[in-house]
Every structure is written in C-alpha cells, then in structure tokens.
Amino acid sequence: MMLDEAAIRASLAGLNGPTGALLLAADEVVSVVIEDRWAAVVLGKDQVSVEFLRLVHDHLWRSFPDATFEVRTGSDVFRGGSGFGQGRHVVAVLGGKGGVGKSTVAVSLALTLSAMGLSVGLLDADLNGPDIPHMLGVHPRSGHRGLNWKLLTSTVTPPSQRPRPQERYRLEVMSVGFVVPERLPLAVTGRALVSTMLRYLIFGIAWSADVLVIDAPPGTGEELQVMAHDLPLSGAIFVTTPQDLAQMDAERTLGLLTEHGVPVIGLVQNMAGLTCPHCAQEIDLFSQSTRLTDAGVRVLGRIPFDVRLSVTADQGEPLVLGDPRGPIAYEFAKIGLAVRRALE
Ligand code: ADP
Numbered sequence: 001m002m003l004d005e006a007a008i009r010a011s012l013a014g015l016n017g018p019t020g021a022l023l024l025a026a027d028e029v030v031s032v033v034i035e036d037r038w039a040a041v042v043l044g045k046d047q048v049s050v051e052f053l054r055l056v057h058d059h060l061w062r063s064f065p066d067a068t069f070e071v072r073t074g075s076d077v078f079r080g081g082s083g084f085g086q087g088r089h090v091v092a093v094l095g096g097k098g099g100v101g102k103s104t105v106a107v108s109l110a111l112t113l114s115a116m117g118l119s120v121g122l123l124d125a126d127l128n129g130p131d132i133p134h135m136l137g138v139h140p141r142s143g144h145r146g147l148n149w150k151l152l153t154s155t156v157t158p159p160s161q162r163p164r165p166q167e168r169y170r171l172e173v174m175s176v177g178f179v180v181p182e183r184l185p186l187a188v189t190g191r192a193l194v195s196t197m198l199r200y201l202i203f204g205i206a207w208s209a210d211v212l213v214i215d216a217p218p219g220t221g222e223e224l225q226v227m228a229h230d231l232p233l234s235g236a237i238f239v240t241t242p243q244d245l246a247q248m249d250a251e252r253t254l255g256l257l258t259e260h261g262v263p264v265i266g267l268v269q270n271m272a273g274l275t276c277p278h279c280a281q282e283i284d285l286f287s288q289s290t291r292l293t294d295a296g297v298r299v300l301g302r303i304p305f306d307v308r309l310s311v312t313a314d315q316g317e318p319l320v321l322g323d324p325r326g327p328i329a330y331e332f333a334k335i336g337l338a339v340r341r342a343l344e
Contacts, residue, residue, distance in 0.1 A: 003067050005032040008039060011063040015056065023055070035158035040070040042156060053078035061086070070203075072156065075196065077203045083232020089343050090202060090212045090232055091265070095239040096250065098218040101270035102239045103131050104309055106215035108320045109237070112329070112336035113211055114170050115320075121165060121172035121209030125198055127217045130177030136168045137316020138175075162206035169321060172209050174201055191222045195230045202231060211343065220253050228260040235265040235342055237300070237335075238292060242271065250292050265342040266300035267292050268335060275304045275327070282327075301335040303328060 001007065009032070015023045030044040041060065045052075053071045057080050060069045068085070071078045080086040093109065095102040103126060110122040124132035133139065165172040176197065194217070202212065214231075217223035227233065236257055238250070257264055274283045282304050293299060303309075306328060312319045320329045 001064055003034060003037060003039060003064055005034065007064075008032050008034075008041060008060065011060060012041070012056070015059045023052075031156075033156045033158060035160060037064075037067040038070075038159055039067060040072055040156045040158075043071065043073045045073050048073050048076070050078065050083065054080075070156075075199060077199065078232070079203075081232075082234040084202065084212065084234070088210045088212075089234035090214060091339065091343070092214045092216045092227055092231070092233050092236045092262075093239060094216045094224070094227070094236055094253065095218060096220050096253065098126075098128055100239050100241045101303070101309075102126070102218065103135060103215050104313060105237070105239045105268050105270060105303070106213050107132060107135050107313075107318050108328075108332045109335060109339065110171055110213040111169060111318055111320050112332040113213070113339065115324075116333075116336055116340060118340065119208065119210045120170075121174070121207045121212040123201055123212055123214045124173070124175035124177065125201065125217055126215050127176055127194065127223070130175045131313075132173065132215055133166075133175050133177055135313045135316060135318065136171070136173060138166050138168045138173050157204060159206055162204060164206050169318075172207055174205050174207075176201065191226060194223060195226045198226060198231060224253060224256060228256045228262055233262045235263045235339070237265050237339070238267045238297065239270050240267060240289070240292065241269075242289070251295060254292070254295055254297065263342065264297055265339055266298045266335075268300055269302045271305040272302040273304045275306045277307070280327070300338045301331045303331055 009026065009029055012024050012029055013026065017023050024043070028044050029041060031042045033040040041056070043056070053073070053076065057069055057071045057078055061080060069079070081088055082090070084090045093102055093106040103124070106122065110120050114120040122132060124130045165174040167173065179197065179201070216227055240250070254264060275281070276283060306319070308323070309319050309328070312322055319326070320332050323329060
C-alpha cells in the first residue's frame, strides 16, 4: 500500500480502544515524516504509556506490513518489540561499581553473540570512563565528536541522515566518548541529560544491528533510573566480583528493573577465581556473595581472573578473539547461548 501522510493519518483515524472510542484525535498526530518505506509519526500527547505507543505502532504495522514505523511523543521513541524494533533487542550490562569488569564482559559478550551469527552492536554508555573504543582499538579520526545530540533527540531524523556507528570485528560500535569530548568530569550530569544522550545513542544512530549490547554507566542511582525507565531494554545482565562483597545495592537494582518490567537475564561472576598461568587450573580466591542468586538471579557464567584479559584489552584485541577455544571463550559461549535463548 502507498505509504504517504494521508494514508497514515487515515489508518490512525481508525484506531479504536477496547471500548470502541477513538484513541487519537486528528490534531494529536502532529507530524509525519516519511522516507521510502520508513515513517515516523509524532504524537502531540504527553505522558503516554509504552502500551499506548505499542498500540499505535502495531496498528500502523498491520496497515502497512512492509513498512517500519517509529512512534514518537516528545522525546519518547517506540519502534515495536521492546521499543528498539520488531525482533530487535537492547541488552544492558550492569555492575554496581566501576572496575568490576562490566566493559570486559560487554565486549566479550558482544563478540560472542556476533560469532554465533547475530548482528550485534556495542554501545559504550559508561559515562565515567568510556573504554570500549580502546578495548577494541577503534579510534575514529573524524565523525561523531561534538555532535549536537541535545538538538538531535528532539527532531526526527530519517534513517539515511543518521550518523553511522563505527565498525570493528564485525561489530557496530558507538561510545559516549565519541559524542562527549572529554573524560571525567563529563559534561553530562543529571537525569534529563543522561537520558537524552543515551536515547540519542540508541535511536539517533543508524544501527543495523539486531542486538545492541550496552555497557551501562556504573552506579545505582540516577543512571540506573534512566536505564530501567527511559531505555527500551529487552533484558539486563549483572556483572559482579567477589570484592563486591555485600553486593549492597543489588537488591535495590533488581527491584527497580522488576518494577519497570525489565527481565533480568542473569549474572556473570567476574574475577571469580584465578587461572594458574602454568597449568591453566582454576584456583578459588574468594567465595562469591550469594545475595543475587538468593534473590533468584541465575548465574550465566563465571569468568576467572586472567591477566590476558587486561593485556589483550590494552592491545585492542579482545581475548575471546585471540583464544577462541580457550576456557574464557568457552564460558562466554555459555553466557551468549543463555542470552540468545532469553531474547528468543
Ligand atoms: P568496568 O567496566 O566495570 O569499569 P573493566 O571491564 O574496565 O571494568 O575492568 C576493569 C579492569 O579489570 C580492566 O583493566 C580489565 O582489563 C580488568 N579485568 C576485568 N575482568 C578481568 C578478569 N576476569 N581478569 C583480569 N582482569 C580483568
């Protein structure tokens, strides 16, 4: 069917709620932007639920099955599925504190999912230290630095005009480090700014990946509120270390994710033991806190302390690629399978 503004408006005029009442008045469809078989519909309604956005999206999709739609209200964007698109997923890798190995796990998981045949993007959203470009050896010469993301989020940019992510090892890669010029203290503080920037990095970039792995900002406060409430997450993965003794905020974090309907896929225990450099045996160093497992979170995998993980990260050549048959790659394969299953 012809995809033009009149056809889209006509379709929306037939959108009724469960009681048969009209859901959208004609003047609540503020604007329609079309590019080929893609369209964005901007609604002039405040405070609508995700369910409402889904209703509008799926109605349009039924009317024009070969088109893709983006439904917007203010700066909220919904593209079907969990929000990122039909059959497309955003998965957050979370760790309460910095230094627990969140970035290491995010990079290794993204590469593993890619090796399993998925098309994968990696978004470095770690505001305190965007390290992923370094770990992958991605050094964009030009491109995204200084992009005016504050303006870009409130305007509708058709797919062909969105900046492309970087590419490395068959992953699409994007980092807050590409759009915010300096390391800490970053210019991005406060919930509204963090939220705007992260949503720009998800919706304003021309990702073609079906699975977007986010290296989440550390912390359990505002950043987590943004992750759980404002981003279209299909699932979350915790990373903890034995030093994270009490996993103090873990339960609060779990509560927040549950409250916002974000499924917790599981837990990766990092630096869980030591791999002997001589015999490759694993030595237990600490016992792991059981707070998360007690709360019903399943352990997806256990990554030992292995100095090669940090050495290869510094060289920009991740270990799961350099030693694809080693024990760490094997553990990540287990984690990757569990994640893929959770998304299916
Ligand atoms: P985060 O993203 O949580 O701040 P990183 O992934 O940057 O943590 O890890 C912190 C440091 O620890 C990095 O130098 C990283 O290479 C190293 N590291 C992470 N996991 C391991 C591990 N299992 N064994 C050895 N070093 C690790």
